[in-house]
Amino acid sequence: MNVPRPDRPKVFQPQMPASWWLKHPKYFLFMLRELSSVFIAIFLVVFLVQIAQLPRGQEAYIAFVQKFNAPGWIIFHIVALLFALYHSVTWFEAASKILVIRRGERRVPPQVVTAIGFGAWGALSLVVLLLFLFLRS
């Protein structure tokens, strides 16, 4: 905290405007990243409710899932997917800053850590996709 100093002439204390996050593209992207958690949280709650329909039988489950065909739900899922992708990209980029991996005396370059993250993400997504196609067939 800035403590007042009576031995000094007055200082001008600037105030941060409420619109601070609109003044810089990086701050705006940061706020978008924070906002992404809201959509991901809503998606997860909906997903949990969807899973909770399973014990109620096939018909109840299908009836529930068919509600997602409404335009509002489609838009929501597209927006949530975009936010999830954006959040994941920033997550893997951040991981290289946080994870300090050493091989012998040298630090593994952060770019390698990021690349491993993206690689693992891509590989797992591929496995899920193949599993999905396999189960459908």
Next chain:
Amino acid sequence: MNEPTVTLQVTRYHPEHDEAPRPQLYSVPYREDWVVLDALNYIKDQIDGTLTYRWSCRMGVCGSCGMMVNGVPRLTCAAFLREYYPQEIRVEPLTNFPIIRDLVIDMDDFMQKLRSVKPWIIREGDRPLEEGEYRQSPAELEYYKQYSMCINCMLCYAACPVYGLEPEFLGPAAIALAQRYNLDSRDQGQAQRGPVIASHEGIWECTFVGECSVVCPKNVDPAAAIQQAKVTTTNAWFKSLLLPWGKR
């Protein structure tokens, strides 16, 4: 032939005359090898001797000449006029700090925070001189070297919206310097710095905007220091929870 000129819009604030800072325009000669600090020095020497700002080394070492140049925290000794020419250049005091006069900010808050993390090597007991120096391998140096490059220029505080919104936040440079000593193999002061770092005003206030690392002129990467300190602190907390009798 007329010499090309560039216009600087400089913030002026006289605490005894002004209610709030005001912009003032100055026209200075444009030279390709001039930095913003050269232009400010020209104004002070040739146009208006009352303009007040801090500077010292002119070579990106002292960390005194940090200001907002077109809204971005920069060392004015490293911001060339040619990066902006022929556009007008806006020079303002570092944001998030109280303004004492013109481009001079009050850095007392930062100095207090810096002191609170004890940025020096702490030993539990000094060895006798005859036992020689505390040796360190290049690998041990590598652990903290990046963070030791901090020149206390406070650009990271000006870039941090969290510090602007929550002035209690310990801030990027102070935490990076705490990490610099915590990671030093010669240091034994981690337990003393811990409570300050792990307090609510410390690392947990940071929401990882990341701009501190972007504006850092020395590539210190304070954002990384803070996130790594979060991991270390969390690990230590879990260890103390699982092994309360064990040595951390």
